[in-house]
Amino acid sequence: MMSRKNPKTHEIVLRCGTIVTMNQERPVLKNMDIHVQEGIIISIQPSRSCPAQYPDLVEFIDAEEALVIPGLVNAHTHVAMTLFRGLADDLPLRQWLFEKIFPAEAEHLSPETVYWGALLGCIEMIASGTTCFSDGYFFQGQTMLAAHKAGIRALIGQGVIDFPAPGVSDPKKNLEIGEQFIEKWLNFSDLLTPSLFCHSPVTCSEDTLTGALDICRSHRVPLQIHLSETQDEISTIVQQKGRRPVEYLDQLGLLSEDLIAAHVVHLDEREMAILRDRGVKVVHVPESNMKLASGVSRPAEMIRMGIPVGIGTDGPASNNDLDLLMEMDTAAKLSKVYTGDPTSLKAWAVLRMATIGGAAVLGLAEQIGSIEEGKRADMVVLDLQQPHLQPMYDPVSTVVYSASGGDVRDVIIDGKVIMKNREFVSLDTQEAAWHVRRIAENIHP
Template sequence: MESHDPGLQYGRTPEEPVNLIIQGGTAVTMVPGQQPIRNARVLIKKDRIMEIGPSSEIPFPKSSSMETIDAESAIIMPGLVNAHAHTAMTLFRGFADDLPLKEWLFEKIFPAEANFLSPETVYRGALLGCVEMIRSGTTCLADGYFFQDQTVRAVHASGLRGLLAQGIIDFPAPGVPDPKQNIHMGKDFLEKWHHFSHRITTGLFCHSPATCSKKTLRRSHEICREYDVPLQIHLSETEMEVAEILRAHGTRPAHYLDQLGLVDSHLIAAHGVHLDKSELKCLHEKDAGLVHVPESNMKLSSGIAPLEEITAMGLKTGLGTDGSASNNNLDLFGEMDTAAKLSKVLTRRPDATKAYQVLNMATLGGAAVLGLDKETGSLEKGKKADIIVVDLKSPHLCPMFDPVSALVYSAGGSDVKDVIVDGVSLMREKELWSLDQDEIMAAVREIAKKIR
């Protein structure tokens, strides 16, 4: 091989075996500062990206064991990161709509969870959520819920990557009838699954500063530090929560968590609708992550988080759907569109929160919030092969002047045709490879008959 061979400039030995090739179309890599790559080629070896660049610079390998995904008339991009979900809540999709959060949660969702959640139903609901996420291009999710062993089982079976956290709340909860046992259950969860799979990281999920006591919050944080895992929490979702915390503790929710020592780089706070400037500054200075959940906030009329202000501060920010009972789907493409437009409504500035910013929140930014950005969230040599291919052949994607604009403002989850996680195909040409969709949907319909 002569020295001018472009393959060599990427450091690849030409004979090195390749398992999978994705080629043609435009690669939106989400590597900061990198322009989209036209007529791209991606070489995948085992679970990692071996090469990515223009086809003209990366020779087609000669290995016989490789498979090829045709991405012509398509966009190749990092799989999406859903940074806040309760996957098994697909069971309650459309069960209680058009209600205020407190009534929705305490009169509908909590009682339904108490009556209908079991290890079996959580497993089935989580599988359905995984099907939906794969179909709409999510390759990595952060989840906090109960009977969480079952979500681990489902995510593991689906082939997705996940940060899965045991729910902690100071009320009797599904699988934790005695709240005095909640910390103990959380620790058991971490002990059991901490080293289970390289695709699954674990954590704890404190429901909120209003539904967990000081002692519970402090102890959860200590355990997360002990295991070096993230602590997820709902934070400042409603004005009522802010008023409750102010009344009970004399300070606003983020400062209250900070006083307890919870605000650090391991904290993942979802919602953040009513955080004031000093709270945002506190989260930023301590390198905590914030997950924007616009559709759930809209549906429960919780308010509009000041996204433009949050991202302008440089706070680590991801995007999430929340559970299907308050959204009511897990499609991050829809969430990106909503996030960008809602920010323009709030600021009354059409140039606020540009398409690239929300795409970053749904990929590399979300991965950073989850502490997984060294492995996933962008298409780079050496990173995990967590990749989706978005088909551009539908009329709503024609013509395409700018791939980022097309992804955020025109595409939907149903435009995703191929999904690869850890170098493994979970969906090819819209056909699921890892899960049996018909069987999963039939099982959930049976559970729904009882819920109804």
């Protein structure tokens, strides 16, 4: 199975039963080999009968009884919040955030706890098919190290908020610390991009918001924000600023292609048109919005208008998992029940949000998000030998409506096999779980 003639040439071949490429022109391919060299998909061609026909082969993955999809992109999360999974459920957002989560973060977040929480979250994401994520939190240098250790791709935003925050005791220094974070990590890894994450229009002042955008622009990285998540946010901003959050941010000059806005639940038609005209990227976060009863976003309408839309889980304290396959199922069904239209947000549209759509939101669509020659090799193999995945009339339907994270068999990120036959190749997955359990022993609801 293995032959290594040239150790510099890392070649992988997946022999595929079925590939969902997410390439519009050739969406589903059958009986093909995907040939990966130095992290890049160099060819997709009809299967050769024998691995020995690839002279520099390092690894051969038999995916004949499997379904290969692009690695999933979780476009909005706070991954270290695995630490607070299940700590405070069934509460309204304001009470959940101000009475439970902020105090728990103030007391229990440290570089050490964020590292283990983030590593556990990265392991959970990889094991359920996510190969790239976008994050916003504190002590984000630790999330960088955890993501690097796990071998996952990410956009990692240092949290910016005008309160004393973990690692940022003086809020006047939040932008200075944010800029130092970007400068420190900008050239750390090809897979990892630092950015800033402004918590919300309510918790960040005008100067903080515009200052954060200036810093991100000067380093050519995106700015992330929570936007129009709850009615409470809308009425607070209307009361304070005399206009709704989207108009308020537009007046500040914040709305542009540099902005990734998560949630975006409460929008009128005019606000939607403003987001489209300014090129803002949007992340739909259905399960967190459902759990906190924040409301229902309208991704189908936004996609129809030409707004780039990805999908995210949000942090595991408001979901409570990071399983993007399950999130897709929820997104499709929520859209149907909300609109009363079963044709709303079809399976293909949802899978686009979780792959090439999410990649576009993160500014990575040239590199990842679809299985095409020339792209980086981020791919996920689903085990089709599962009773609930039989039969398969339409592979996209199988992925969105029948599969869940537990069906992920192999994961390849940037041409490296990270998980094979559900075993992580080089990561001790129990170590992170052990540390998080130990940390959780001191956290009390």
